[in-house]
Amino acid sequence: MAKVLIVYFSRTGNTEKMAQYIAEGVRFAGSEVELKKVSKVKSEDDLNGYDAYIFGCPTYHREMTQNFKTFFFLAEKAALAGKAAGAFGSYTHSGDAPKVIADTMEFVLKMKMVNLGSFNALEGKLQKDDAEIVKACQDYGKAVAETV
Numbered sequence: 001m002a003k004v005l006i007v008y009f010s011r012t013g014n015t016e017k018m019a020q021y022i023a024e025g026v027r028f029a030g031s032e033v034e035l036k037k038v039s040k041v042k043s044e045d046d047l048n049g050y051d052a053y054i055f056g057c058p059t060y061h062r063e064m065t066q067n068f069k070t071f072f073f074l075a076e077k078a079a080l081a082g083k084a085a086g087a088f089g090s091y092t093h094s095g096d097a098p099k100v101i102a103d104t105m106e107f108v109l110k111m112k113m114v115n116l117g118s119f120n121a122l123e124g125k126l127q128k129d130d131a132e133i134v135k136a137c138q139d140y141g142k143a144v145a146e147t148v
Helices: 014-028 066-078 097-108 131-146
Strands: 003-008 032-037 052-056 084-088
Touching: 003 014, 003 131, 014 032, 014 052, 014 084, 014 131, 052 097, 052 131, 066 097, 084 097, 084 131
Parallel strands: 003 032, 003 052, 052 084
Antiparallel strands: none
């Protein structure tokens, strides 16, 4: 059984909801999933032992949050090259963070990104449990889990 780690930051709870829905999709695929707030990842050892990784944070001022930028310096030490990966995040205006996260995972960490159509379905503002967003998140979690 594949093990998937979802690391996320959420200030208002919207990105956390997305993480939970993505985790449901991982479970639908028959894989094991662990969710960790980015503040709980203290060393590269906390990233070891997983087959796939999904990272997410909201967009603030057209960027990912500072704690997520710092997290990536730690993740660089974790030997994640070649691992299946996904990225997501909520936003109110620009929605740039998920794309920056995905690019960092692909080009800096050398991970294998799982693309499930347009990022727009996963970058949406999640103020309520919109059925389309929930399904997109679940489908994305399932797609990442099925690649391992």
